[in-house]
Amino acid sequence: MIKRVKRLRQLMQEKGIGYLLITKPENRLYLSGFTGSTGVLVIGPETADLLTDFRYIEQARQQCPDFNIVRVEQQSVFGVTSDVIRNYKGEKLFFEADHLTVKEFNELKEKLGEISLAPCQGLVEQLRMIKDDQEIELIRQAMAIGDQAFEHILKYIKPGVSEWELTLELEYFMRKQGASGPAFDTIMASGPRSALPHGVTSERILQPGDLLTMDYGCVFQGYHSDMTRTMVLGQPDQKQLEIYNIVLEAQLAGIAAVKEGVKASEVDQAARQIITDRGYGEYFGHGTGHGVGLNIHEEPRLASKSDTVLKAGMVVTIEPGIYLPGWGGVRIEDSVLVTQNGCEILTSSPKHQLLKL
Known part of the structure; x- marks a missing residue:
C-alpha cells in the first residue's frame, strides 16, 4: 500500500x-x-x-x-x-x-x-486505472467466479422459471464460491424486456423462444467482475440469429482494437461501426465499455468522446449491444486486461454462437 x-x-x-x-x-x-x-x-x-x-x-x-x-x-x-x-x-x-x-x-x-x-x-x-499484480489477481478470481456461475445457471434456465428465481440462484452460487455479493443489481432480462439495456430482474416468467440477457458480476475481496451473455430458449429464428451475429462481430472487433497506446474512443468506434454499417446504429445508444476494479464502473470509459489512451494494466469491458423496442435485444460483454500488444480476455464463458437452451 x-x-x-x-x-x-x-x-x-x-x-x-x-x-x-x-x-x-x-x-x-x-x-x-x-x-x-x-x-x-x-x-x-x-x-x-x-x-x-x-x-x-x-x-x-x-x-x-x-x-x-x-x-x-x-x-x-x-x-x-x-x-x-x-x-x-x-x-x-x-x-x-x-x-x-x-x-x-x-x-x-x-x-x-x-x-x-x-x-x-x-x-x-x-x-x-492501472492495476498492479495484486489487483489483477483478485480481478481474475472475481471473473472466474462469474464464469463458474454461468456454467451453473445454465441448468436452471427453462420455460416456466422466473427471472427472479434465476437471479437468486446465480447470486447464491457466487456467494458460495467466495464472493461477498453481486457487483451490481443483476440484469436478468427475458423476451421483450431484453431490449432494456439495464433491465434489472423482474418477476417475468420465461417463455419458449425468448431471448435472455444476463449481465452480472460479483465482488471478491473488494474487486468486481462483469460479464454479459445472451441466449435463446429453444430454436432461434432468423432475426435472433442476425442480431446476435452482428453484436458478436462488433464485440470481437472491439476486443481486437484494444491494446496499449490506442484511444478509448477508437475501441468504441471499432465496435460501433460494425453495428452502424448493418443499419442498427440508432439501437446501440451506450458506450462500448468501462473500467472495472474497486468500482463496477470506473475510468477509463470506452465511448465516442473519450480521449483516454489505453495503457497496459487497465481492465475494461467490451459490451456492444442492439436493443429493438417491443422485440428484444442482444448484448455480449467480456472484461479484458490491456496489454502492450493487445489484451487478455478475463471472462471465458461461451459466446461464439447463440446458445440454445
Missing part, C-alpha cells in the same frame, strides 16, 4: 497539493487496505493518517501498518481532521469534490476555521 501512497504524493506534488482528505471508501481501501465502513484518510507530503472510531481501531492497526491511526471520539471526524492539519501546520486542505456532500463541506469548512479548503477530483482514480 505504501507504494500507492508514494505515487499519490508524486501527483499531489505535481499539482501543488500539500494535504489531501480522502473520503471515498474505494479510494480509502486502495490506499490503506482498510476494509471498515467508517473512516477517512489525510495524506500529506510525509504523513499518512487514518481517522476512525473505536469500533475499528484494532482492525485499522492490523490492516494499515504504514498509517498513523487516529481515534475519533466525541467530536466529528471533520473536527479531528482539522486537529490533524493544525498539528502539521497545514494551511490548505484539498478534498474529493465528487464525494463530499454540501452538509459535510460546510461542517468541514467550519471546523477548519482559518485553514482554507480546496476541491480536487480524480487524483486517486488516475492511479487506480
Whole structure:
C-alpha cells in the first residue's frame, strides 16, 4: 500500500497539493487496505493518517501498518481532521469534490476555521486505472467466479422459471464460491424486456423462444467482475440469429482494437461501426465499455468522446449491444486486461454462437 501512497504524493506534488482528505471508501481501501465502513484518510507530503472510531481501531492497526491511526471520539471526524492539519501546520486542505456532500463541506469548512479548503477530483482514480499484480489477481478470481456461475445457471434456465428465481440462484452460487455479493443489481432480462439495456430482474416468467440477457458480476475481496451473455430458449429464428451475429462481430472487433497506446474512443468506434454499417446504429445508444476494479464502473470509459489512451494494466469491458423496442435485444460483454500488444480476455464463458437452451 505504501507504494500507492508514494505515487499519490508524486501527483499531489505535481499539482501543488500539500494535504489531501480522502473520503471515498474505494479510494480509502486502495490506499490503506482498510476494509471498515467508517473512516477517512489525510495524506500529506510525509504523513499518512487514518481517522476512525473505536469500533475499528484494532482492525485499522492490523490492516494499515504504514498509517498513523487516529481515534475519533466525541467530536466529528471533520473536527479531528482539522486537529490533524493544525498539528502539521497545514494551511490548505484539498478534498474529493465528487464525494463530499454540501452538509459535510460546510461542517468541514467550519471546523477548519482559518485553514482554507480546496476541491480536487480524480487524483486517486488516475492511479487506480492501472492495476498492479495484486489487483489483477483478485480481478481474475472475481471473473472466474462469474464464469463458474454461468456454467451453473445454465441448468436452471427453462420455460416456466422466473427471472427472479434465476437471479437468486446465480447470486447464491457466487456467494458460495467466495464472493461477498453481486457487483451490481443483476440484469436478468427475458423476451421483450431484453431490449432494456439495464433491465434489472423482474418477476417475468420465461417463455419458449425468448431471448435472455444476463449481465452480472460479483465482488471478491473488494474487486468486481462483469460479464454479459445472451441466449435463446429453444430454436432461434432468423432475426435472433442476425442480431446476435452482428453484436458478436462488433464485440470481437472491439476486443481486437484494444491494446496499449490506442484511444478509448477508437475501441468504441471499432465496435460501433460494425453495428452502424448493418443499419442498427440508432439501437446501440451506450458506450462500448468501462473500467472495472474497486468500482463496477470506473475510468477509463470506452465511448465516442473519450480521449483516454489505453495503457497496459487497465481492465475494461467490451459490451456492444442492439436493443429493438417491443422485440428484444442482444448484448455480449467480456472484461479484458490491456496489454502492450493487445489484451487478455478475463471472462471465458461461451459466446461464439447463440446458445440454445
